[in-house]
Amino acid sequence: MKTVVSVIVPVFNGAKQIIRCLESIKKQTFSDFECLIIDDGSVDDSSEVIRNWITDDRFHLYHQDNTGVAVTRNRGISYARGDFLAFVDQDDYVDPDYLKHLMEAVDDDTDIVVTGYSRVEEDGKVLFKVSLKKGIFSKLIVTAPWAHLYRTSFIKRHQIQFLDSKIGEDVYFNMTAVFYTNNIRIAAVDSDYRWVFNTASVSNSSQSEAGGTDPRYLLDSIYKARPDGNCIPDDILEYYFLRYCVWYILFVMRKSPLEDNLEWQNRLRKWLKEHFPDYLKNKYIKKCPEGEIGKYHLAVKGWMMLRQIKLDKLITRFFSKK
Numbered sequence: 001m002k003t004v005v006s007v008i009v010p011v012f013n014g015a016k017q018i019i020r021c022l023e024s025i026k027k028q029t030f031s032d033f034e035c036l037i038i039d040d041g042s043v044d045d046s047s048e049v050i051r052n053w054i055t056d057d058r059f060h061l062y063h064q065d066n067t068g069v070a071v072t073r074n075r076g077i078s079y080a081r082g083d084f085l086a087f088v089d090q091d092d093y094v095d096p097d098y099l100k101h102l103m104e105a106v107d108d109d110t111d112i113v114v115t116g117y118s119r120v121e122e123d124g125k126v127l128f129k130v131s132l133k134k135g136i137f138s139k140l141i142v143t144a145p146w147a148h149l150y151r152t153s154f155i156k157r158h159q160i161q162f163l164d165s166k167i168g169e170d171v172y173f174n175m176t177a178v179f180y181t182n183n184i185r186i187a188a189v190d191s192d193y194r195w196v197f198n199t200a201s202v203s204n205s206s207q208s209e210a211g212g213t214d215p216r217y218l219l220d221s222i223y224k225a226r227p228d229g230n231c232i233p234d235d236i237l238e239y240y241f242l243r244y245c246v247w248y249i250l251f252v253m254r255k256s257p258l259e260d261n262l263e264w265q266n267r268l269r270k271w272l273k274e275h276f277p278d279y280l281k282n283k284y285i286k287k288c289p290e291g292e293i294g295k296y297h298l299a300v301k302g303w304m305m306l307r308q309i310k311l312d313k314l315i316t317r318f319f320s321k322k
Contacts, residue, residue: 004032005099006152007086008076010069011039014090015046017196019053024093024194026056030100033086035059036076041066070162070169073145077155085152087145091196098192102149105188111181113149114142116190121197129191135291136233139184140240143171147193150177167252168218171244175222179230215248215264216271223275238276239284243296245272246303250319258320262313280304 007025011018018037025035035058039047050061064075077085086102088094105113116131132138142148145162154160158180163172178184219241232240245268253261272279285304288297306312 138291
């Protein structure tokens with residue numbers, strides 16, 4: 001069998017969820033794939049559950065000491081034999097035509113395909129969908145590695161890897177990839193990926209200082225990874241960094257102590273000023289970039305307006321920990 005797509009599934013203590021995930025991959029109507037399941041030092045019976053389930057020679061189980069999801073995904077890339085890479089997380093699952101719809105967007109020059117997704121509860125109830133429109137910013141909206149297809153030779157040629165960090169390892173991977181190519185396609189059919197809302201997940205929790213990590217490490221890493229002649233226009237990249245900082249303030253830091261919130265706002269403003277001295281004049285603060293999701297742009301625009309009229313500190317008190 002010709003292996004066209006290598007699907008990488010990192011697993012850590014996923015015994016309760018992993019079979020649903022793997023069953024959804026097994027049921028793909030596009031059958032030319034291998035699935036690389038990498039157990040990252042689980043202390044539950046994940047490996048035994050997976051081993052007992054595997055009856056299909058397209059599925060391969062690997063074991064390693066616990067090293068974190070970034071190193072695990074990087075190892076998966078090194079094992080991949082397929083022409084393209086796809087990622088699925090252990091809590092999530094995909095519709096039967098997921099790989100088919102991604103592959104339908106591929107032509108001879110395609111390096112990356114990106115698609116939307118559905119945010120669902122454990123019982124499958126759809127909370128919301130993210131659909132991508134064609135536009136300059138659409139390729140930057142989905143920061144997770146899932147809901148993407150990557151040409152393996154492109155990723156390996158540019159040595160694109162996940163950042164070994166407690167926050168944003170996937171953001172770094174996608175941004176670095178986009179720096180190197182304009183050959184990015186938007187899948188015509190989206191929402192096939194089911195991102196399951198798990199209250200135990202770090203990404204669904206409010207965290208003080210993101211669990212003790214410094215987001216500037218991620219921002220610095222992305223900034224330094226830009227090659228000469230990168231494929232993202234300067235004003236779009238500037239808006240992207242500003243957008244990330246607003247997201248960090250409004251999502252990650254919500255319900256954190258007021259003093260922590262204000263301190264991180266000062267640190268992030270300083271970072272932006274040092275790297276983008278004129279970021280306050282960015283035209284996309286007022287004008288939504290083509291392909292951007294309206295509500296996300298409204299958050300950036302609204303927060304910057306509050307700053308301008310000096311109400312940002314007052315509003316911060318409302319979403320800070322009392």
